[in-house]
Amino acid sequence: MAVIENSISPTSEGYQSNRAGMLAQIARVNAVVGRTVAASELSKKRFHERGQLLPRERIALLLDAGAPFLELSALAGYCLDTPDPEKSIPGGGTIAGIGFVSGVRCMVTASDSGIEAGSLQPMGLDKRLRSQEIALENKLPSVQLVESAGANLMRYRVEDFIRGGTTFRNLALLSAAGLPVITVTHGSSTAGGAYQTGLSDYIVMVRGRTRAFLAGPPLLKAATGEIATEEELGGAEMHTSISGLGDYLAEDDREALGIARQIVADLNWDRAQPVTGEPPRAPLYDAEELLGIMPMDHKRPVDMKQIIARILDGSEFLEFGANYGPATVCGYGRINGHAIGIITNNGPLDPNGANKATHFIQACCQSHTPILYLNNTTGYMVGKAYEEAGMIKHGSKMIQAVTNATVPQI
Structure with missing residues (x-):
């Protein structure tokens, strides 16, 4: 095989001229991209005063330190x-890229809420659709950092309704393909945009900041006459304790991003990049103490989290939907280094608890995480209120989920 001979002279005038011209073009591109970053950072003072992080600060905390981000x-x-x-500010109102989260290569998108409250700019929908297409084709989990005023109505076209609906279709396709979608709702996710949150597999909300509703207070009053605050309609506390839309409640952006990283770490996903971690650890509490925790009288209540604390590595447990159907306890941990999902109860199963368990079982199947059931319940709740709330329907869905689970169940 012949070796190609070098015919380039790096010291020649032509070479030097080409090099200078190419560096100038690269600098021009970087300057345009830098203009978008600078425009977003103009909101830094306002964000920090209300205890929030800028979109790129959120991405930096989400990603593994020192790992590449494309x-x-x-x-x-x-x-x-x-x-x-x-004067053009490109980017479409969205930041998108591929990076490593807890060692897992992920598609990461973030509303650039430092610019016009994160409303979609020209080509923003195309950019979002393309990122979903890449995630689906390359089998990447997706992490969405949402805080958007929605469509920019000053530039909106009727055709955008169709393509906007396609983004929701793609979220459903990603989930059906077994590719988890994790969403941190840092702020507004309203009207049609509420489905960007609702169609996710794991949802983290921020106390006092998250707003997820189909119609805000002014529209609600005009349409129905009802008066309600934004917090009542779609706040994080309501959604994590009443509606069940939110799975995790965080106090601020930093905690929310930490929870998102933990969710990805617990997916049991094939890692493209090794994670330096501790070897399997013993529980913090002696397993022998299990003998004295369970009462001899089965009518006496017991806190099953005390059981969990004595079987999980380091007694560390990431609870799922803690404030929704709280008598049903679901969450992730590790046993001898192996990821596992746990379902147990501190009381009877009510409709919310059954609904949560169903969602959790489906999530474990999606991430190929075995499930450990720690049985401690008298069964489904009875009574008029529970029948009206759909106890039979939600209980049946849970039975279907258990029956059709595709992972080991212990």
């Missing part, structure tokens, strides 16, 4: 917001 479609929408190339 940003995608950074020039989307260039010169479509304004024909002046010196």
Whole structure:
């Protein structure tokens, strides 16, 4: 096989001219992308005053420190917001890229809420659709950091309704393909955009900041006459304790991102990048103490989390939907280093508890995580209120989930 001979002279005038020209073009591209970053950072003071992080600060905390991040479609929408190339702010109102979260290669998208409250800019829908397409084709879990005012109505077209619906269809396709979608709702996720949160497999909400509803207070009052606050309609506390939309309640952006990283770590997903971690650890509490925790009188209550604490590595447990159907306890941990999902009860199963257990079983099947049942319940709740709330329906769905589970069940 012949070796190609070098015919390039790096010291020649032509070479040096080409090199200078190419560096100038690269600098021009970087300057345009940097203009978008700078525009978002103009909101830094306002974000920090209300205890929030900027979108790129959120991404930095989500990703593994020092690991590569490949940003995608950074020039989307260039010169479509304004024909002046010196004033255009590209990016489509969204940041997208591929990076490592807890050692797992993920598709990461974030509303660029530092610019026009995260409303979608020209080409923003195209960028979102393309990122979903890449995730589906390359079998990547997705992490969404949501805080958006929705569509920019000043530039909205009827056709965008169709493509906007396609983003929701794609979220359903990702989930059906066994590719988890984890969403941190940092702020607004309203109207049609509420389904960006609702169609996710794992949902983290931030106390006092999350807003997820189909109609805000002004529209609600105009349409029905009902008066309600944003917190009552779609706050994090309501959704994690009453509606069940939210699975995890965080106090601030940092805690929410930490929970998202833990969710990805517990997916039992094939890691493209090794994670340096501790070897399997013993529980913090002696397993022998299990002998004295369970009462001899089966009518006496027992806190099953005390049982869990004596079987999991380091007694560490990431609870799922803690405030929704709280008598039913679901969550993730590790036993001898192996990821496992746990379902148990501190009382009878009510409709919310059965609904939560069904969701959790499906999530474990999606991430190929075995399930350990620690049985401690008298069964499904009875009574008029529980029948009206759909106890039979939700109980049946749970039975179906247990029966059709595709992972080992212990």
